[in-house]
Amino acid sequence: MTLIKREIDGAIATITMNRPEKRNAMSDAFIDALEEAFTTLPDAVRVVILTGTAGHYCSGLDLTEHKERSAEEGIYHSRNWHRILDQIQLGGRPVVSAMFGAVIGGGLEIAAATHVRIAEPSTIFQLPEGRRGIFIGGGASVRVGRILGADRMTEMMLTGRKYNADEGLRLGLAHYAVAEGEAMELARTLAGKIARNAPLSNYFMVQALTRIEDMSKSDGLFTESLCAALSQTTPDAQEGLHAFLEKRAPKFR
Template identity: 75%
Template structure:
């Protein structure tokens, strides 16, 4: 039997998802996308955070063009929308997702990374949107997620020229949140995931669900939504425990479930 395209390892409350197509620089095929989707549709109940990474020194080099299927306009639109559905499940599924980046984070790989909540990049990391050089357009959510990180002006330049950004440049632009040493991304991602998993589940869930949506709202609607989120979290049993732990100078023991 061939190796699975996605390996899933349980490390206590953290699930490590590793894209496993090293000979393809973990290029995205339908089987890999479906495997990622299947995890986020029905994650194990004990998992409180996820680390997403790739094997063989690369995160994901984008769509596997060797498996390209000719589609008409409707088929292409529906395929793009299937990508959107998976990326939405990653971003809004309720589990904090930390991505450990190295090597290629290109095209669909950057779309995948931008759907995660915390991103760490090793020095080998290359960020690129080469679609313009191939006569196509992004279809996995980059125009929204990457566009909001970079701004339309810089994303247009990035796509027109096929420009590559390094890990340090990506850090300055917000494509990644942490620049780490070579070979350090996975362990540091696990450390951050453990820290995040120790938060109150409800507040993690609300942060994931609310903040990106508030960005889409008017100022007045965003402020009202903020008040609703504050009311939900600050009256929860975990909020009471968090305040007590602070006053008693001890670590909180959260027991809520998102």
């Protein structure tokens, strides 16, 4: 079985996590295939939709394949996950998550690395690692922690609390809550809108904003100025201005 499926339609790629018998749980082969799906995208692809199959987005680590590791092996394993999820968040292309069913553990870590998140009513957000005697290792302490704040995330992990789609929307785990079966439709609509943006503007939004969050105020403002100055020198910036003045839709390169 193909663990990760990929379809390309013009400027939009759809990547589907595909272990239906395991609720798309993550094995080492699964996460390696996910990396390959992102790192081998053609240059023509501007936006990615990431989703699951058979009613679930991703249920996290496949505990049936969980191996005992030394501390040294464990840190290398965790850091590999960090590297791969960085490819999703900082690879330069906006990623839209169409979510339903389990968005649990590592699945939530994957979702938090994406830039636009859409949740159907069946969506369940959870970080159950504490109930398994383990700790998050795929970046949740940073990505999910920045969404929820350390206090709420601590409670979520201590109690194994589950959040539904509406709660996730309110907390920022999702940006949109839609009816059952509508996540992919909205994902395609939003991906099409994003793909029509100027490529360099999209690139800066994906690359710069999360880094600016790590910076001091003065460093962040300076970085913002650099991004603004570089983007406004491009032909796309001229096209955007002319299109506005001529009351038409811009046609970016």
